[in-house]
Amino acid sequence: MQKFTPILVLCLIGFGFSNLSEKKYIQKDLPIDVRVENLLSQMTLEEKVAQMRMFHSGLGVGLNKRDSLAFSKGVKERLNYGIAGIKSPGDRYSPERAAELNNQLQEFVIKNNRLGIPAFFVTESYSGVDAHGCTQFGRPISLSSSWNTKLVKEVYDIIGREARYRGLHLTHSPEADIARDPRFGRMSETFGEDTHLVSEMIVSAVSGLQGDSLGLESTHIGAVTKHFAGYAQVSGGKNFASVEISPRTLIDEILPPFKAAVVEANTLGIMASHGDINGIASHANPELLTNILRNDWGFKGYVVSDANDVGRLHYFMKVAETPEDAVRLALVAGVDIDLYADDAYALLPKMVETEPALLEYIDQAVRRVLRTKFVLGLFDNPYTDVQKAKEMTRNDAAKALAKKADEESIILLKNENTLLPLNRNKKRTIALVGPVIDSKTKAAFEKIAGTDIDFIEEKGFNLTNGDGVTPILTPKSETLKGIQQIVDKAKQSDVIVLFVGDDKYTSKEAYFSGGLGDRDNIDPVGQQDDLLLALKKIGKPVIVALKHRRTLSINIIAAHADAVLDCWELSEFGDEAIAKILFGDVTPSGKLPVTVPRNIGQMPIHYSQKEINFKKSYLFSESTPLYAFGYGLSYTTFKYSNLQLSETKGNTTSTIKVSVEIKNTGTRSGKEVVQLYIKDIAGSVVRPMKELKGFKKIELEPGESQKISFAITPEMLKLTGLDMKQTVEPGQFEVQIGGASNDVLISSFNIEK
Structure with a gap:
């Protein structure tokens, strides 16, 4: 492991012992507020604004072939005055190599700004730390299906530790948004439709990530709860669309998970929402970001913009006539850090020349950022242990926890004639088939099933062409050919396990430029229903393993499958959990965190709507959901x-x-x-x-x-x-x-x- 000189020693050498009284911010025994004010008083305007900006490591941060720090020219220039933070450094490296990079990167940042202010390094964690080599857990909506808050906290405790081992300090997670529209491509990043369930899961996630706030100085990372507020309520389920929420709904249903994150779990950060609330852009909403968040709830952390959203107040949302107006709106509203943009808070030094009153808001924002860095222990313990990153990431305990979470998250929706659990001692052949089957599925089933079961597999076809920006559905002619391949293979079996639903391309975040991820209906894409009906004609029992990221209207599956397991998106070991449940090693205990509609025309369908919404049905169809919120069967009663x-x-x-x-x-x-x-x-x-x-x-x-x-x-x-x-x-x-x-x-x- 490379040795690094503690920042205290560096500062003593640079400033001289006689100036120690002027450098109170390096004195570990002083209160954080004293250290913050002392440091702030010595900062120039350029140094302050640097602490209000963050850029992505993809601009050019890495290690060369000799494992030495390597920058693009643009990156080095961005660090002249220090920086608030850097997003995702080393995310494609192994844990130990990422730790090596982040140590060198932190040392460079500290040594190359006048006051030795460290940076924080930020990740995301939708299914574990969003970085190579870390344990991959189930997605939040899958974890929520466990209805086990203790288990969810344990999962996020591991995530917090693995991130810190890599030299990371914050994560732009979890999402406290309420997901009630399955057209929205980011549904799986949430904990479901219900205010109370989401609130409980958010408290567990934030507390786990932060080690109950006791681990923030060394062993865990800070949570940046998002998207404040109402983000998932976008019109038409389309990312970046407007949000229409009544003031009463906002208070009673949308805000409580965020309040719980602040008041109960002490979240270190908050990310503002892309959207608006009744026409007021969230990034320019002082009622939301200052009055409610800080004055009413007592939030002491910092607020970061969502990607480029300060500038978008001007060129997208058009509530600011100029880029400078956008900066002013966000700063006064309470946005402390500008994520990624070069056309927003970068303008502040020039703006202050004619608007000195902005200095008060700049100082307040910088106080919050500096306080975060002191809370994280970055001035006193800025580096990580490379060897520990290698030894402790994705260890046996973490993998065992991922498996346990999967086992408690799978929901048994149907079990006709008590088909499940299957008898593993009965000699038979099982076909594992379908477009969302994994390359490791057969091996996982063989590991669990024992020696009396033979497995055959056939994927048949892919749902899409795999384009991560805007995928294209596989042509029907190719899909029909794949269906026939599956049917031919399945005829050789005694039982069929059919893997259908979504893949990562058919339900995802829709990006600002180009990328699509939302849908205008929620039926299974392509000819998946036809595949099930074709398999039923064989006359063998068909068990559906439903893997998906959004709620799907699975009417054909519910009517014709002999058994249905709702798996959402499980961990890297998810197929083992499915096999354990199929063979009865585990009794299913998951419950739905959402209401499952029969079709998109039933939306909204969440169970907690106003009572008057349940008065009338529709012509020619049922008004009840396909499956109710909280529903889930067991192998017992x-x-x-x-x-x-x-x-x-x-x-x-x-x-x-x-x-x-x-x-x-x-x-x-x-x-x-x-x-x-x-x-x-x-x-x-x-x-x-x-x-x-x-x-x-x-x-x-x-x-x-x-x-x-x-x-x-x-x-x-x-x-x-x-x-x-x-x-x-x-x-x-x-x-x-x-x-x-x-x-x-x-x-x-x-x-x-």
Whole structure:
């Protein structure tokens, strides 16, 4: 490992011991606020603005063949005055080589700016650290399907550690957005449709990444929760489109996960949303970024723009007439760091010449950035251990956790005639087929199944041409040829496991220039339904393993498959988990984090809509969802009984306890998610049908019973009333507890003045 001189020693040598009192910011024992103010007082305007900018390492940061730091000319110039941060340095390197790069990069940054200010290095983490060699976990919506907050925290704890081993300090994750429109290509980056479920998952993710904030100085990274706010509510499900949210919906449903990230989990950063809220661009919204986030919630961290979005206030959203107007709007609103752009905060030194009043806002932004760097321990411990990066990344414990998370996330949607689990001791041949089968699927199944099962496989066709910018669907003629290949192979089997759904090209982020990722319908793409129907004609049982990144309207699959496993997008070991469930090594326990519609015309369909939305159906079709929020089968059965309230009357400050007994009435041990819903019977404003307010995941042996209790607090009963203030209104409430949103026991209580 290369040795690096601590920044304290460097500063002592450079400044001289006699100036130590003037350099309080290098004194580790002083309070962070004192260190920040001391450093800020010594910075020039150019040095301050440098701490408000971030660029991507793809501009030219790497190691040469001798493993020495190598820059493009443009990168070196960007570091003349220091820098707030650099995105994704070393993301294509092995963990140890990335650590080597980041140590050298940090040393260069420190030595080549006048005050020795370190940079933070930033990643993303949609399914683990977004870098080569790190453990790849399931996507957030898959993890949310586990309904296991402890497990999710453990996953993000590993992500936080693996990132820090590489020499990274922050991640532009997790997403606290509520996903209710499956046309939106980024749905899988979220934790689902429900405010409470997403809030609980966000607290777990942020706490895990940050090591409960205790690990920020050395072992973990800071979370930058995004996209503040309402991003996934884009019109038409199209990225960059407008967002139409009523003020009441914003307060009651959209903001709570972000508030939980700030108030409960102490997220270190917040990323503003691409979008607008009722016409006000989020990057230029002081009510959102200052009044709500900082003044109401007490947020002490920093706000970063989404990519290039400060400049886009001018040339895209057109709420600023000039680039300078865009800079002014974002700065005053509360955006502290400009991500990537050269046409936004880079203009500030020139602007200050004629607008000295901007200095106050610049200083406030820089304070927040510097504070973040002190909280991360970068002034005192700026480097990472290269050997530890090699030894600790993607280790056995991390891989075991990824497998455990997969096993708890898979949802059993259908199991006709109790086809599953399969008997591994019965000699038979199983066909593994379909367009989203993985190259390692057969090996994973062979590892789990044992010696009595033979496997044959056939992919048949790809869904698209694999273009990562704008993919093109595989021509129908080629797909039909592939379907025939699959059918011919499947005829040689006794059981068929069909892998269908999405791939990474058919559901993804739509980029600003060129790239598409959103869709105008949610049926399985191509001829996947035809493939299933062709396989059913063979007369063999067909088990569907549904791999996808967005909710799909799987009517044909639900009607004709003998069994359906909803897998979303699992970890790198996901096929092992699928095999374990198919052969009964694991009893499925996942539950849907979204409502599954029958078709796109049912949208919106989330279970917690206003009650009046459920009054009428459509002509010639059913209005009910295909599968309800919270739904998921098991290989055992659970009976709910004896729902009891501690009292049936309370006041607006009362806490009422509710309990229920759950018994495993089957023959196998299993895990069940006990879900608590509250329905406000009548309010001063139109109320939702019901709202999830609590859940607990339990494990029961056959015949075992357990009493589960919840506390119904005033916070659970609040609504935003006619005066736009949150309050608990007197009246009648229903309490509903069960294993899915549509399968509950019901009781009621009254709240009096």
